[in-house]
Amino acid sequence: MTSEARTAVYLYGVARGLAPSALDGVTGVAGEPVRALAHRGTALTALVSTVSLTDFGEEALRENLEDLAWLEGTARAHHDVVAHAARNAPTAPVRIATLYRDDQRVRDVLGRDHTHLTDLLDRVTGRTEWGVKAYAIPEAVQQDEPEPESEVEVPALTAGTAYLQRRQAARRVRRALQDRLADHARTLHDELADHAVASRQHAAQDSRLSGRHETLILNMAYLVDDEQADGFHEVARAADRRLPGVTVEITGPWPPYSFIATAEATPTPPPNPRPTPETGPTPEPGSHPEPASNPAPIPTPTPEGGRR
């Protein structure tokens, strides 16, 4: 690996106490086998593959990352390796496409960032990330009839005034519906957060990306103590049954991706899992989906460390 400059070392993540045999037969990005690099004197193991600079060199990588098919293949391979390790030992995923010159450079990082990595691993040990999304069919959620319009009693209305009144009424109905959806989302979030040690909001997903036509009212990740997982799932199931017009979807177990990036973030004010029904089923023609660039982290309502 170090003998020539035609390869680089791709780092997937760092595990603690991973059995050396756990990665036997696992393949990673570009179909390359995955190796475990131990760090002398600690229980940390780097999960790596040797990759060709033809695909992972600077220029090539820039182009490849913009090729959706390549990115998808790489993302799924990256995820498969991290998920495999996470099933066997506490694992901190590393940002996709982190590359080093050789194994020694990776070992250097394990040594240099040992304290940071250990802190991260402490935070996720015995815990699992679960994703929860809630979708609403607005018509089914709407229960109250909108107030009847009284415009019939005012025959002298001009067409313009009548139009404005209709618009105002429609706005009130929409507003009430959004409030109701937000209430559902907040209630669900509060219940889920009771079973979680941390939560993080993911960006609203454009319906063209998710393939869903309902309105996304909640898109959260929760870090859940493993012994709380059953209760957490039951909350999601119960909400799905209880809330008319609302479908709750749970994904996971995920490696703790969502709780690594913000691990050092300063907690910010209370959660506002307010959905964004505006991003609902019919985006403006020509509009672009919201890039998931900067989802505001939501601090956990349950104080970190408040649960063992």
Add this chain to the structure above:
Amino acid sequence: MTAVLDTGDPAVPAERLALVDLLDRLLAGGVVLTGDLVISIAGTDLVRVDLRAVITTVYEQLADPEEPRP
């Protein structure tokens, strides 16, 4: 209630995971060891790729699947 659960069984591949969910996590999550997106090869470390630009491009492609991919 829909559950997309990773059983850990290799016979049930993770293909069921929606790409958008995966990218939300992979492009925004994970330990950043030396920078935003790091390509530390060729001796001197650190080339930054604008992940936000990548994400925007990718999501536009995802949203318009009929458009030819580059």
